[in-house]
Amino acid sequence: EAGVTQSPTHLIKTRGQQVTLRCSPISGHTSVYWYQQALGLGLQFLLWYDEGEERNRGNFPPRFSGRQFPNYSSELNVNALELEDSALYLCASSLEEGRGYEQYFGPGTRLTVT
Amino acid sequence: KNEVEQSPQNLTAQEGEFITINCSYSVGISALHWLQQHPGGGIVSLFMLSSGKKKHGRLIATINIQEKHSSLHITASHPRDSAVYICAVLMDSNYQLIWGAGTKLIIKP
Numbered sequence: 371e372a373g374v375t376q377s378p379t380h381l382i383k384t385r386g387q388q389v390t391l392r393c394s395p396i397s398g399h400t401s402v403y404w405y406q407q408a409l410g411l412g413l414q415f416l417l418w419y420d421e422g423e424e425r426n427r428g429n430f431p432p433r434f435s436g437r438q439f440p441n442y443s444s445e446l447n448v449n450a451l452e453l454e455d456s457a458l459y460l461c462a463s464s465l466e467e468g469r470g471y472e473q474y475f476g477p478g479t480r481l482t483v484t
Numbered sequence: 485k486n487e488v489e490q491s492p493q494n495l496t497a498q499e500g501e502f503i504t505i506n507c508s509y510s511v512g513i514s515a516l517h518w519l520q521q522h523p524g525g526g527i528v529s530l531f532m533l534s535s536g537k538k539k540h541g542r543l544i545a546t547i548n549i550q551e552k553h554s555s556l557h558i559t560a561s562h563p564r565d566s567a568v569y570i571c572a573v574l575m576d577s578n579y580q581l582i583w584g585a586g587t588k589l590i591i592k593p
Contacts, residue, residue, distance in 0.1 A: 403581070413570070413583045426580055460527060473517070473581070475527035 372397070374476035376461050382482045383451050391446040391479045395463030401425075402444040403464070403473060404436060408457040416459075419444055448481075456483045487511050490571050490584035498592055503558035505587045507571030510552065514576040518545050518556045521568040521586065530556070530569075561591045 375394045383389050395402050404416040415428040419438035433449040442463075448455055458480050462473040488509045497503055507516070518530040531538050531545040533554065538545050542561075547554040558565055571584040 412585050413572075415580055415583075418580070428580075462527075472529055472532040474529060475519075477526055 374461055374463050374474050376459075376476040376479050378479060379477065380480050380482075382484065384484055385451055385453060387451050388447065388449045389451060389481060391448075391459050391461075391481070392443065393446070393461030393463075393476060394443045395461075396474055399463035399465055399474070400442055401464045402438055402442065403462045404444070404446045405460040405462070406430075406457045407460060407478075408454065413460065417446065451483045453483050456481060486585070487582050488571060488573055488584040490569075490587050492587060493585065494588045494590075496590045496592065497561055499562060501561050501591075503561050503565070503589065503591075505556045505569050505571075505589070507554045507556070507584055508552060509554075509571075509573045509582075511573065511582065512576045513573040515574040516547055516554050517570075517572045517574070517581070518554070519570045519572060521570060523567075527570075558589075563591045563593050566590050 374396055377392045393402055401420040403418050405413045406416050407413050416430055416434060417436050418426040422438050436444060436446040438444045458478045460478045461476045464473045491506045515532050515534045517532050520528045520530055530543060533545055533547040535549060542559045544557040556569060566589055568586040568588050570586045572581045574581055
């Protein structure tokens with residue numbers, strides 16, 4: 371069974387640009403979570419999608435947004451990139467709504483903003 | 485005070501030693517996760533617990549709901565166990581995952 375996949379694996383952007391990160395969950399999983407891990411910091415919750423809807427959002431500005439498609443894959447969009455957006459962005463999926471269901475993580479996308 | 489506290493922050497041990505990493509939390513939870521993060525960022529989910537104890541190979545995880553405490557044990561540690569171990573709790577109020585700061589484990593041969 372294929373795990374959670376993310377693309378791209380690495381990305382370099384300049385300040386002010388926009389970026390889209392992609393995540394495909396494990397087949398059968400309906401919930402997708404996005405996390406940011408900036409250098410030297412712990413994982414920070416960004417967004418949680420389930421059944422195509424945003425269920426919860428972490429403490430991030432509106433320029434961080436995303437969506438979930440009917441096939442449960444998800445995109446994370448970051449507009450007006452800032453240097454501090456440089457981080458590892460992790461996607462995870464679970465069976466449903468995160469009600470104690472285990473989250474499975476993708477390999478991450480490493481974003482560098484210069 | 486952080487809602488999830490892990491100890492120790494760093495741990496260096498010799499191959500073969502018994503390892504214990506602790507996690508305490510202050511919020512109501514529906515589950516607790518132990519995860520392993522390898523250099524480069526790859527995260528592997530080790531256990532999800534809501535009560536009692538789970539064992540997988542050389543890894544054992546326990547949780548005491550009344551005391552709001554969990555431990556991850558590694559028996560017969562090996563250099564390939566070197567990684568950051570993260571405790572995360574799933575809040576029962578909004579199903580948000582709250583992360584501990586992680587424990588960096590180094591096992592020397």
